[in-house]
Amino acid sequence: MSDRKFLQVVGAIFVEKGAVFAAMRGASKYAYIANKYEFPGGKIENGESPPEALQRELREELDLDAQIGRHYMTVEHTYPDFDIRLQVYLCEMKSDFKLREHVAFKWLAAEELLSDMWAPADASIIEQVKCDLINNSL
Numbered sequence: 240m241s242d243r244k245f246l247q248v249v250g251a252i253f254v255e256k257g258a259v260f261a262a263m264r265g266a267s268k269y270a271y272i273a274n275k276y277e278f279p280g281g282k283i284e285n286g287e288s289p290p291e292a293l294q295r296e297l298r299e300e301l302d303l304d305a306q307i308g309r310h311y312m313t314v315e316h317t318y319p320d321f322d323i324r325l326q327v328y329l330c331e332m333k334s335d336f337k338l339r340e341h342v343a344f345k346w347l348a349a350e351e352l353l354s355d356m357w358a359p360a361d362a363s364i365i366e367q368v369k370c371d372l373i374n375n376s377l
Contacts, residue, residue, distance in 0.1 A: 250278030316360035
């Protein structure tokens, strides 16, 4: 049996005016995700559905009310210290937001979506998001 942590995580993809919302993580004990962009969200707690967890995390991290839309993609990623299953949903902001846990944010157009700027699990979603933005299917 493995001692590795396995995390079930959710993230929100916000698209406005052809740009994607990117939230930058701050310092972390895991250097490979520090100061990288991510889709805001977090861990699913016991008894929560993914949309419920995403609503809670967006309120905690961004003081944001959001409409959780359709499931967009699920990816699994192996980090050096843990494994992750990330489920991302297309969402719509229903209020203003405040950065509570992130150090910065940007709205990035398709040509600005460079995967090396993102936490590795999120980076694996970026190419599809970029393609869908270019094709106006987001």
